[in-house]
Amino acid sequence: xxxxxxxxxxxxxxxxxxxGIYALAEAMKELGDVVVxxxxxxxxxxxxxxxxxxxxxxxxxxxxxxxxxxxxxxPADCVKLAISSILKRKPxxxxxxxxxxxxxxxxxxxxxxxxxxxxxMLLGIPSIAISLASYxxxxxxxxxxxxxxxxxxxxxxxxxxxxxxxxxNVPALSNDTIKGLKITHxxxxxxxxxxxxxxxxxxxxxxxxxxxxxxxxxxxxADDVAINEGYxxxxxxxxxxxxxxxxxxxxxxxxx
Amino acid sequence: xxxxxxxxxxxxxxxxxxxGIYALAEAMKELGDVVVxxxxxxxxxxxxxxxxxxxxxxxxxxxxxxxxxxxxxxPADCVKLAISSILKRKPxxxxxxxxxxxxxxxxxxxxxxxxxxxxxMLLGIPSIAISLASYxxxxxxxxxxxxxxxxxxxxxxxxxxxxxxxxxNVPALSNDTIKGLKITHxxxxxxxxxxxxxxxxxxxxxxxxxxxxxxxxxxxxADDVAINEGYxxxxxxxxxxxxxxxxxxxxxxxxx
Numbered sequence: 001x002x003x004x005x006x007x008x009x010x011x012x013x014x015x016x017x018x019x020g021i022y023a024l025a026e027a028m029k030e031l032g033d034v035v036v037x038x039x040x041x042x043x044x045x046x047x048x049x050x051x052x053x054x055x056x057x058x059x060x061x062x063x064x065x066x067x068x069x070x071x072x073x074x075p076a077d078c079v080k081l082a083i084s085s086i087l088k089r090k091p092x093x094x095x096x097x098x099x100x101x102x103x104x105x106x107x108x109x110x111x112x113x114x115x116x117x118x119x120x121m122l123l124g125i126p127s128i129a130i131s132l133a134s135y136x137x138x139x140x141x142x143x144x145x146x147x148x149x150x151x152x153x154x155x156x157x158x159x160x161x162x163x164x165x166x167x168x169n170v171p172a173l174s175n176d177t178i179k180g181l182k183i184t185h186x187x188x189x190x191x192x193x194x195x196x197x198x199x200x201x202x203x204x205x206x207x208x209x210x211x212x213x214x215x216x217x218x219x220x221x222a223d224d225v226a227i228n229e230g231y232x233x234x235x236x237x238x239x240x241x242x243x244x245x246x247x248x249x250x251x252x253x254x255x256x
Numbered sequence: 257x258x259x260x261x262x263x264x265x266x267x268x269x270x271x272x273x274x275x276g277i278y279a280l281a282e283a284m285k286e287l288g289d290v291v292v293x294x295x296x297x298x299x300x301x302x303x304x305x306x307x308x309x310x311x312x313x314x315x316x317x318x319x320x321x322x323x324x325x326x327x328x329x330x331p332a333d334c335v336k337l338a339i340s341s342i343l344k345r346k347p348x349x350x351x352x353x354x355x356x357x358x359x360x361x362x363x364x365x366x367x368x369x370x371x372x373x374x375x376x377m378l379l380g381i382p383s384i385a386i387s388l389a390s391y392x393x394x395x396x397x398x399x400x401x402x403x404x405x406x407x408x409x410x411x412x413x414x415x416x417x418x419x420x421x422x423x424x425n426v427p428a429l430s431n432d433t434i435k436g437l438k439i440t441h442x443x444x445x446x447x448x449x450x451x452x453x454x455x456x457x458x459x460x461x462x463x464x465x466x467x468x469x470x471x472x473x474x475x476x477x478a479d480d481v482a483i484n485e486g487y488x489x490x491x492x493x494x495x496x497x498x499x500x501x502x503x504x505x506x507x508x509x510x511x512x
Contacts (some may be wrong), residue, residue, distance in 0.1 A: 010354045046303035047332075048365045054463035055454070074301075082464055084451045108497055109304045122362060122446065127311075158509040164499045166506070177319075180426060183507045185498040190378065195340045198311070206311035207337055234510065236490075236502040239491035241364055242441035250422070250492050251413040251439045 006032035006092035006156050009082055009120065013043045013075045013099065013112025016061050016068050020098035023141035025066045027149040028095060030175035031156065035091070036061075036068030037082035039075060039112075043099075047113040050073040068078055075116035083123055093152055094120025097130035098141045102169045104223040105189035105215075108237065118166045118239065126155045127165040133227050134172035143178070144170040147232050160236070166235070167235045171227050187222035189215045262288035262348035262412050265338055265376065269299045269331045269368025272317050272324050276388070277352035279397035280320045282286075283405040284351060287412065291347070292317075292324030293338035296329060300357075304371040305330040307487055312337055331372035349408055350376025353386035354397045360465075361445035364493065373421045374495065382411045383421040386506065390428035399434070400426040403488050408504050413503040416492070423491045427483050430508045438487035443478035475489045 008028045012021040016038040021177045040059065051073045058081070061070040069086055071078045079094060096116035103111040113129045120127035130149060132144045147170050155166065171178060192214055195207040215224045226233040264284045268277040272294040284290045296315065306460040307329045314337070325342055327334045352372035359367040369385045376383035384407060388400045403426050411422065428435060446469055451463040471480045475494060482489040 001364065013429040040307075040505075045306045045308050046425060047302070047306070047371070049303040049305050050301045050366050050465065052301050052465050055456075055464050056451070057460070067296040077334075077465075079467070080449050080453055084449050085453065085463055085506050106495065109374065110306050114367075114402070115303070118365065138489050154509055160506075163504065164502050167497075181512055183503055183510065183512055185500065185503070186496050188496075192341050192377070193336050195312070195337055197341065200311075207312050207341055208310050208311050209306065209333075214346070222338070234506060235497075236506050237497035239365060239497065239500075240442050240444075241491075241495065242421075243492040243494040244441065246417065246420050246492040247439055247441070250416075250490060253410055254437050254439065254490065256437055256439055 003033055003132055003158045007089060008032045008034050008093045008095060009091040009237055010034055010036045011038045011075055011115065011116040012139060013037050013039065013046065013077045015042045016070045017063060020100055020141050022063060022066050024095065024098050024148055028146040028152065030149060031152055035068060035087060037078045037086055038068060040070035040072050041114045045110045046074045046112045047110050048076055048118065051077045053109050057168060063188050076114040076119045079116045079119035079218045090251060091205040093156060094125050094127040095148065095152055099131035101135045102133035102227060103129060103131045103167065104145060105187040108167065114167060120202055121163065121165040122163050124202055126160055128152060128155060128168060130168040132170050132172055137166065139172050164236050164238045167237050169223060169233045171230055173230055178232060179230040182226040182233055184221055184223040184226045184233040184235045186235055187215060187217045187224040189213060191226050202256065259289055261271040261474035263345060264290050264349045264351060265343065265347040266290055266292045267294045267331055267334045267352045267372040268297065269296050269302065269372065270460055271298045271503040272326045273319060276356055276397050278319060278322050280351060280354050280404055283401035284408065286405060287408055291338065291343055292322060293327060293334045293342055294324060295334060296328050299330055299368045301366045301407045302330045302368045303366050304332055305373065307333045332375045335372045335375035347381055348382050348411060350383040351404065351408055354394055354400045355387035357387060357391045358389035358483060359385060359387040359423065360425055363444040364423065370423060377421040380418050381415055384408060384411065384424060386424040388426050388428055396427050396512040399431050420492050420494045423493050425479060425483050427487045431487055433486060434488060435486040438489055440477055440479040440482045440489040440491045441471045442491055443471060443480040445480050446471060
């Protein structure tokens with residue numbers, strides 16, 4: 001059955017059985033026809049991985065009111081495979097989330113949530129990544145789902161230029177304490193790495209990643225700062241990595 | 257034993273037993289003290305993954321004249337763990353490669369080679385990713401190793417600003433047909449995705465990624481074009497993903 005409603009592809013990186021994707025899919029149903037295609041298990045910190053050395057499989061999934069396609073791959077795999085082999089036509093929107101844990105600044109590099117939206121964007125589709133700034137799985141995604149709906153609705157009628165997606169982060173606050181939307185830029189935050197060295201039951205060393213996140217900005221237009229101040233941050237992101245400001249300097253270094 | 261020589265950390269994504277990292281480590285020995293820390297197996301297309309849900313282990317590795325540390329992780333893990341737990345001091349240079357296959361344009365998103373250099377850069381260390389534009393493992397890395405040495409030497413005496421790394425791609429040509437160095441920007445190339453649907457011996461469907469790479473630029477300053485024309489491309493890359501040109505437009509969409 002085809003309708004005139006927008007076709008919306010929903011994915012994530014926390015896995016198809018996570019509460020965040022359920023809340024997001026339900027919210028998107030109010031805007032259009034929804035297809036869910038997401039990893040069959042937790043895929044956090046997979047970054048922008050693609051599965052090329054082994055086959056992918058699609059398994060039907062159902063949870064309460066949500067039907068979906070569980071895929072044994074990464075978030076990027078799910079979006080690419082869904083668009084190529086599940087959907088009957090190109091979707092009008094790709095939306096990924098709702099992630100538990102904020103995806104701001106340098107964390108975008110490691111984010112499966114953002115990588116799903118990136119694949120949508122690379123295929124020329126308006127795309128959104130949405131995250132809740134809380135690692136507490138008990139924190140309700142309803143408020144973030146409401147913002148997802150508001151932002152998705154705007155994007156369906158105001159297309160972004162090809163090559164840009166919206167990265168949205170919602171603070172873990174009640175509706176009346178959220179101060180509103182803020183258009184932000186990627187903060188200059190950083191990780192102070194630490195690997196804990198431990199000894200396994202067989203006397204062998206192993207190392208476990210840990211780290212401390214340091215916010216170096218103080219302007220309210222930086223994504224991390226805006227969220228900490230109670231705003232929903234919306235950062236337009238693109239993937240031209242060139243540091244244009246440095247081209248002349250590099251030419252000088254190499255005498256070109 | 258400490259020396260006054262530069263300390264150079266060498267990593268890759270093709271795995272510690274690949275010919276590319278061997279050629280690179282040997283070339284770097286002419287510039288300083290070299291420590292090799294690389295994945296214990298092939299890690300192509302892992303993107304910028306981090307291993308956070310399981311422990312990492314370090315195993316001593318030796319191949320001909322090269323000693324190194326094989327790690328059961330991704331390229332990003334290797335650089336982070338080496339700097340935090342293997343090296344006695346912060347290295348003067350992180351160099352990743354020599355990858356078999358070019359890492360240009362949008363492929364940087366999926367590139368483990370670039371992600372290793374990115375981790376060096378994020379920790380404030382001059383960093384280089386270097387790739388040979390050939391998937392043929394028989395293609396010799398000696399010429400690319402020569403360029404790695406030339407470029408690393410320049411970078412050791414001409415520091416880049418923090419937050420920028422050099423992404424280098426060498427065409428698979430003989431020394432006398434390579435036209436020289438070209439400072440480039442990230443091309444606007446794209447993948448036309450295709451998933452081949454197959455049936456396994458048990459009658460179940462599976463899907464395998466395939467795709468066609470399309471170069472949309474024609475200016476010689478675009479990385480893909482420069483390489484195809486016979487230049488070694490050097491692109492300064494950074495990871496502020498913000499599309500600053502779009503901030504006003506997005507503010508208009510949301511009436512902020």
